[in-house]
Amino acid sequence: MVETVTLARSGSLAGRRMASVTELAPVARFSFRGSEATAIKLGEAFGARPAVEPCRSSVAGARSALWLGPDEWLLIATDQDAGTLFAALETALAAEPHSLVDVSHRNTGFDIVGAGGAGLLSEGCPLDFDLAAFPVGMCTQTVLGKAEIVLWRFAPLSFRLECWRSFAPYVADFLAQAADNQD
Amino acid sequence: MLLIPCPYCGPRSELEFKHAGEAHITREPQVADDQAWGEFLYTRTNPKGIIAERWRHTSGCGRFFNCLRDTVSDNILATYKSGEPRPSLETSGEPSR
């Protein structure tokens, strides 16, 4: 009797952990500071309601709010929104002590996507990227080599990295070198 | 390299922090005595043993917080938010490593 076996199929890159790093197109970014209560008010106007839990993000459509500190959130929206959104949020929060500052041009964003992304970051970042330790939705400020960065995992194999614009070439070169260093 | 439990973010590598000197040094600018003010500025306890010190989670949530650390073993016994009283060690539970 002839036994049939199912052969496992494996692609030409089987075993390699690939990742792509791309620079993000311009977006609107605001640094929002205030109490948790004010953050809830802001959420109503912004759409994405800022998370109160440390190091967590919330997303509504193209808008995201990233917890960076107990009174600090990074708001991200589309570039077209920048001017009108800033004014709208200020109007909504007029009665609340708070600070809203446009930092759209301060940061450069990168998307790091693929199974090898965590390996690239582990070359210079001391955080544990196991999904249990750094789950989807987690965001935090941290370091990559000698640069300070904001890191946000928005999907199991996808990270957003933000740094100040003058550190972006360093971060890009660091990630390129890190890619060469992978097995 | 220490693993420091930020009271907000949880345990993080020392790489994300900056040390900020001894904690619970009270600033009283109205004090008249020059000697007392000079000590506020320049005199610290530097103990061998447990010290209450300040750290800032600079490359993290940005918060200053306080920490009880054993300067002999470098074990961190407790961390707590700025403004909170120094915890008594009997109730602070198992030392974190």
Next chain:
Amino acid sequence: MSGALRLPRGGRIDRNQPVRFTFDGRGYDGFVGDTLASALLSHGVHLLGRSFKYHRPRGILAAGAEEPNALVTVDRGGGRWTPNLRATQVELYEGLVAKSQNRWPSLAFDVGAVNSLVSPMLGAGFYYKTFMGPRFVKGAKLWADLFEPAIRRAAGLGEASRDPDPDHYATRFAHCEVLVVGSGPAGLAAATSAAQSGARVILCDENPVFGGSLADDNHAVIDGMAADAWAAATIEALAARPNVTLLPRTQAFGYYNHNLIGLNQRLTDHLAQPDHRAPRERLWQVRAKHVVLATGAIERPLVFPDNDRPGIMLASAGRTFLNRFGVKPGTRVVVATAHDSAYRAALDLAAAGVQIVRIVDLRESSEGALSVAAERAGLPIMRGATIVGTSGTTRVRGVRIGRVSGRHVTDLESLACDLVLMCGGWTPSVHLFSQSRGKLAYDEGSNSFLPGTPAQDQVSIGACAGTFGLAQILRDGHRAGHAVIKMAVEDRDFAVVGDDESTGAGFIGATPHDRDPTQVKAFVDFQNDVTAKDIALATREGFRSIEHIKRYTTTGMATDQGKTSNMNALGIASAELGRSVPSIGLTTFRQPYTPVTFGSFAGLSRDALFDPVRETAIHGWAAAHGARFEDVGLWKRAWFFSRAGEDMHAAVNRECQITRERAGLFDASTLGKIEVVGPDAAEFLNRLYTNSWTKLGVGKCRYGLMLNEAGFIMDDGVVGRIATDRFHVTTTTGGAPRVMAHMEDYLQTEFPDLKVWLTSTTEQWAVIAVQGPRAREMLAPLVDGLDISAETMPHMSLQVGTFQGVPMRLFRVSFTGELGFEVNVPADYGRAAWEALWAEGRKFDAVAYGTEAMHVMRAEKGYIIVGQDTDGTVTPDDAGMAWAVGKTKPDFVGKRSLGRPDLVAPNRKQIVGLMTDDPRTVLEEGAQIVGDPTPARGTHALGHVTSSYFSAVLGRSIAMAVVEGGRGRMGETLYIPMPSGSISAKIVKPVFYDLEGVRLNG
């Protein structure tokens, strides 16, 4: 053609893959799987190096990381040159080029060996006694000029490469529940049981092949499998688990705080044709929840006279070369031992056809199974005996042995041999445990220090914990793997047959001999050439603690950190002082366990990635227009713009002159910027700056002075009020992070009640300074109709508007003393805005100027630069800026300190201007200032020069300085002594240009 001493079969080498290599230019062959040491031994080559101090011929002592003697340099060409590698760890590959070290002109004939003849002068404390002491006594010059350089040249290890390292190095931060260090039986059992829980396990081993001692074991049977087959099966099972990371060739070199372990992984050094794009090594920083140390034990040498000749090695090393590499390390062997385990080596060598000339056992009796087996096999054993000397120069040729009788040795006899194996017992490898700050406990029964209570979440198992029976080691390993991850412990018994079970105390110290103790050299520390005599001398000279003895004799201070010598040194000190070993103490083990390359530590932080290089949005334009850049912190700032043929001096003169005549553009983007927002913003600034902010109107700017709590100037900058609750604060370029941290500190911890928040906007805005009498005309067409007339927009005001359609914050400020604006646009528009202004500027023949011209122009106006004209001891009054201090404010940071006696004392140093009598002389910044044109040595300096330039506009030099009581010395002439003579200069007010300040308000 394989080496003559290679056995026809056996070993873990790949006999199908012969490789050729050279050592000191001579060709040899070996196999893949060999180390340089095993391959050389297969050819009978024992002489591998010269010793550090006496240049004595040295061979191979050990078979692993603990090797102190056989250090070689491997040269791969093109700067790939690595000195001080242990030949016992260098893996063989086709074309390997290795060289011996510390010899001249050749290994066999070495000029430095003359040190051996002057050795009575090179004893313990030699360096301290000669290099420091004699300077103060007669003859010191002779030492300093003649002996010291000669000896320093002759003593040493391999040379570092003079070329840059062309390789690159990887780093990795890793996290796991369990890190197991060492892949011998204990480590394999622990990793296996820990991995069963699904926990993340990392297992590392310094060797290329896992298995540890099992690789040398051809007797034991575990669970029905030969030991090495069991090891192979266990490793295969581990490798198949996704939660297990196996790291061969990986040295756990450092145990740091909070369970951070440094691992150095060698990735390409063993490859004949490494891909040079691949990293050479990887530095792992592993943060482990739990650590299992299974680091084994290291055999101790016996300290007998002339125990360092090539061909004298550790018994276990002899066995490793035989069993792991299939190499006979000699043909006629004398075994000297104080421990049963050497009998196993003798039995294995005898079985391979090596003649056992004699086994000399220091102990009167031994009833261990192995010695019984040796006796039964007919090996010639002499008990209660020792070696008292050896012969041979580049290879041992014979030994003298005798019977120990108290401190004497009798019945002397000479034996010919070409190999001596020695065994003083085993020293548990507690290095990592000790680095983790665990306390060691001395165990009299085994003459060893064992791990006591761990200081971190960690457990030691197997030989490093003093456990030697294989069955017990496996059982302990299995149990530890479960226990560390807090699993229910299920004990497992391993069926072990044929284990040697050799335990025993062994011996520490120097063995007795019949020779003049002042003449013999019985080596304790082979790498640093420290003898038993040196340690005895140290104790006679009064040293009692091993920490002092170590530093005086240098024992244990070589690159091997005394792996084979520490216990013997202690044993000698203990015997000399008549005190117990624990009372003398054990030296602290320090990271790294074995040397780690600088490349590995540097990792990615080299070349372009050494530091981030911060460039402004306008950098590209400046680079394309002849800018030379200077480093300011991490920033590259345009320093000056050189036109064809211009040197710096000419360029700066032109930039200053044209800016003052017409207009200049300056990239000020690097200035720190902080947005201070919230209902309490003004009150917060009141408390952080000396100035008063409450009454500053919206649309107005003010110069702000920031003090530290001690009352000294720490930063300054212009602050603009954008709205009632919103300020745009600027800081110095270098001070930006410091100022932000300072503000956050006070806000969070002293004034948490204030409703105000700080956001760094340094990089949000590109800033272009437009300065000079034509600045307004240049700017006007670009600001979309904004009224920037002097009436609407006077000096120190601001407007929010648009610049060619993009958002703009426009400040009317000046750091040149001219009519000036600073245009802030979002950074992505910085380059375009600059180019638009440049195009306008062309109509006026404006210049772009750099930081040097900026410095000159601000000095012409006497504007200070914090950190250049101030140094952390300057108060506002010292700087002549008492006007900036809000006297009526109840508190601001630094206010209380300004009243301290020292800060109001007379004769403090004050900032003044200096004009040299010769207008062409430009003073040197930092030069000291005195009142006497020909000051005697030790003359009190009144102050120093802080800023000094040639002012093209004034046609003369200008300077700023801090001088004691300076403002009371106007018109006084002081002197700046220089090597070429004193320079005289007059004290003046620190304003040199446009004294009335009319240009500013143009």
